[in-house]
Amino acid sequence: MASVEVRNLSRSFGTFKALDDVSISFEDGGFYALLGPSGSGKTTLLRLIAGFGYPDQGHIAIGGESVERVPLEKRNIGMVFQSYALFPNMNVFDNIAFGLDVRGVPREDAAREVRRALELVQLSELETRRPHQLSGGQRQRVALARAIVINPRVLLLDEPLGALDKALRLDMQVELKRIQREVGITTIFVTHDQEEALTMSDRIGILRAGQLVEEGAPEDIYRRPKTRFAATFLGEANIFEGIWTDGRLRLADGTLLETAPGAGRGATGEPGCCLIRPEQVRIAGENDGGTGNRLEGRITRRLFAGNWTTVFVDYQGKTIRVGQANTDFLKLEDGSKVTLAFSGSNTIPLQS
Amino acid sequence: MSPLTRLLEVVGRLFVGLLLAFLYLPIVIMGLMSFNASPFYMLPIEWSTTWYVQLAGNAQLVDASLYSLKIALATALIATTLGTAASLALFRYEFKGKKILQALLLPPIAIPWLITGTAMLVFFFGVGIGRGLHALILGHVALALPYVIIVNNARLKTFAPELEEAARSLGANQWQVTRRVTLPWIAPSVVAGALFAFAVSFDQFVVSYFLATPGQTTLPVEIYAAIRKGFTPEINAVSTIIIVLSMALMLFTARFYKFGGND
Numbered sequence: 268m269a270s271v272e273v274r275n276l277s278r279s280f281g282t283f284k285a286l287d288d289v290s291i292s293f294e295d296g297g298f299y300a301l302l303g304p305s306g307s308g309k310t311t312l313l314r315l316i317a318g319f320g321y322p323d324q325g326h327i328a329i330g331g332e333s334v335e336r337v338p339l340e341k342r343n344i345g346m347v348f349q350s351y352a353l354f355p356n357m358n359v360f361d362n363i364a365f366g367l368d369v370r371g372v373p374r375e376d377a378a379r380e381v382r383r384a385l386e387l388v389q390l391s392e393l394e395t396r397r398p399h400q401l402s403g404g405q406r407q408r409v410a411l412a413r414a415i416v417i418n419p420r421v422l423l424l425d426e427p428l429g430a431l432d433k434a435l436r437l438d439m440q441v442e443l444k445r446i447q448r449e450v451g452i453t454t455i456f457v458t459h460d461q462e463e464a465l466t467m468s469d470r471i472g473i474l475r476a477g478q479l480v481e482e483g484a485p486e487d488i489y490r491r492p493k494t495r496f497a498a499t500f501l502g503e504a505n506i507f508e509g510i511w512t513d514g515r516l517r518l519a520d521g522t523l524l525e526t527a528p529g530a531g532r533g534a535t536g537e538p539g540c541c542l543i544r545p546e547q548v549r550i551a552g553e554n555d556g557g558t559g560n561r562l563e564g565r566i567t568r569r570l571f572a573g574n575w576t577t578v579f580v581d582y583q584g585k586t587i588r589v590g591q592a593n594t595d596f597l598k599l600e601d602g603s604k605v606t607l608a609f610s611g612s613n614t615i616p617l618q619s
Numbered sequence: 620m621s622p623l624t625r626l627l628e629v630v631g632r633l634f635v636g637l638l639l640a641f642l643y644l645p646i647v648i649m650g651l652m653s654f655n656a657s658p659f660y661m662l663p664i665e666w667s668t669t670w671y672v673q674l675a676g677n678a679q680l681v682d683a684s685l686y687s688l689k690i691a692l693a694t695a696l697i698a699t700t701l702g703t704a705a706s707l708a709l710f711r712y713e714f715k716g717k718k719i720l721q722a723l724l725l726p727p728i729a730i731p732w733l734i735t736g737t738a739m740l741v742f743f744f745g746v747g748i749g750r751g752l753h754a755l756i757l758g759h760v761a762l763a764l765p766y767v768i769i770v771n772n773a774r775l776k777t778f779a780p781e782l783e784e785a786a787r788s789l790g791a792n793q794w795q796v797t798r799r800v801t802l803p804w805i806a807p808s809v810v811a812g813a814l815f816a817f818a819v820s821f822d823q824f825v826v827s828y829f830l831a832t833p834g835q836t837t838l839p840v841e842i843y844a845a846i847r848k849g850f851t852p853e854i855n856a857v858s859t860i861i862i863v864l865s866m867a868l869m870l871f872t873a874r875f876y877k878f879g880g881n882d
């Protein structure tokens with residue numbers, strides 16, 4: 268187990284920059300998610316850490332030791348592929364034993380390790396099955412066991428749950444997290460599913476067009492994103508655009524929005540934007556004076572989702588989402604006039 | 620079913636029947652005649668194995684058969700090894716001129732053997748390789764290589780490159796990856812390639828005719844010479860043996876291909 272340091276990493280394919288000066292550190296034992304839209308360079312970053320090819324520029328250190336010139340097979344890294352990449356000509360046991368075999372681990376020791384890994388992923392009964400006789404979730408577990416059994420310094424997972432259906436994916440999220448905790452291994456997990464990133468990881472790095480846009484704990488990035496991209500990519504977002512005026516944002520209709528202090532604030536006169544999450548917006552009652560930001564709008568649509576209700580409110584031609592656990596919302600009628608209230612401290616200035 | 624489709628079906632069946640007849644009737648007749656005691660193909664057939672007995676006593680034909688077998692085995696071994704290695708290289712690496720190299724594999728299959736044979740003869744004499752066993756094997760390997768590579772390439776198209784990557788990430792070196800992950804997957808095409816190579820060599824007439832030394836020659840060349848001297852039903856016998864063996868080999872390949880299917 269080890270930390271991973273990535274410094275100023277760049278990688279181009281032809282003239283196309285797949286990774287552009289990315290720096291990020293992964294602490295020992297942490298669970299990291301690399302999140303970003305398709306084509307943003309997540310796989311490229313993961314593969315460079317694993318050692319599939321070398322960067323054009325930059326440094327990678329694993330456990331404090333520079334690995335730029337260490338070939339893949341010597342890096343001692345556990346990798347789980349999206350396609351699982353199980354060896355079709357071997358059964359479950361042999362698949363998992365592969366990494367130990369090629370290292371020359373004696374048979375009995377290897378068998379013991381393999382059985383332990385099988386137990387960890389709860390597949391002990393299936394050790395003689397072939398990959399094509401397994402379900403997607405089981406293949407996933409075999410791939411995980413195979414990567415973990417070699418006791419790697421880092422575990423890399425490239426969209427490991429992408430091929431599973433939703434229910435199974437939720438199960439595997441819990442499972443993966445449990446296994447990671449049990450083994451205590453530094454884990455870097457690539458996903459384009461923001462919910463997955465939020466629920467599973469200790470830290471999230473958001474990539475966009477080959478650049479690391481933002482990095483931090485899930486809660487921080489969700490509540491106080493620094494960039495518009497992170498704000499909209501991670502969760503639902505209401506974004507207001509306007510002109511900065513002494514730390515407040517002046518909207519087109521002249522309304523001034525109070526905002527939380529932050530680097531996203533521009534100098535007076537500069538255009539800018541800020542974020543308010545749907546669950547931070549209230550629909551204010553009639554006698555509800557209060558402070559903070561207030562906007563008048565009309566309800567256009569209400570969406571009941573069991574434990575959650577989303578109300579769409581039209582404000583100056585712009586749709587604002589209000590989300591509450593409160594089902595009283597359902598009593599409000601479409602077209603009725605409402606006042607939206609939200610505090611300035613939850614109104615986050617964003618860099619665009 | 621409309622009358623038209625029924626008619627088409629009848630015509631289709633007839634066509635397939637005729638096709639099979641043209642393909643197999645001569646062979647069947649030859650096989651039957653190899654068991655006919657009459658050297659003049661007199662009917663009705665008088666069953667006898669006399670031509671097979673005579674064949675066994677014909678040192679020249681037996682020698683030529685063994686010589687052919689030796690060359691075909693050597694060709695299969697060498698061409699399969701080199702060809703499989705080449706296929707793996709084409710699969711794994713990107714390099715300058717790869718496309719051209721791959722395209723260059725096809726023409727040798729289409730070029731008439733007469734031309735290839737003449738070219739080889741001229742070339743081998745020019746560079747001092749000359750004729751004989753080594754020249755025959757060299758020539759046959761050259762003829763067989765494209766088949767081996769093409770068959771393996773087709774199989775490798777179904778192989779997921781991540782499997783090699785996964786094996787390497789688990790600490791396997793190049794040789795371990797090849798032996799334990801890649802070769803098991805392409806085993807059917809390696810076998811098929813070897814059979815192709817064997818067949819190309821064993822059936823080879825033109826190139827062998829040019830490259831064999833007069834004293835010692837291969838079976839097809841020997842058969843040709845024998846026919847020129849005067850046809851004897853021994854030729855039917857030896858041909859029947861070859862046909863039975865090659866059919867068995869081909870059926871075996873077909874089965875192996877199926878067994879080696881996807882999993």
Ligand SMILES: Nc1ncnc2c1ncn2[C@@H]1O[C@H](COP(=O)(O)OP(=O)(O)O)[C@@H](O)[C@H]1O
Pocket residue numbers: 280284285303304305306307308309310311312
């Ligand atoms: N081997 C390659 N050759 C050419 N382009 C590549 C290669 N690998 C990745 N790319 C390009 O780099 C970009 C980033 O790819 P990738 O890292 O796979 O993105 P992600 O995993 O975030 O979807 C993509 O636009 C992709 O087309």
Ligand SMILES: [Mg+2]
Pocket residue numbers: 309310311
């Ligand atoms: Mg990817």
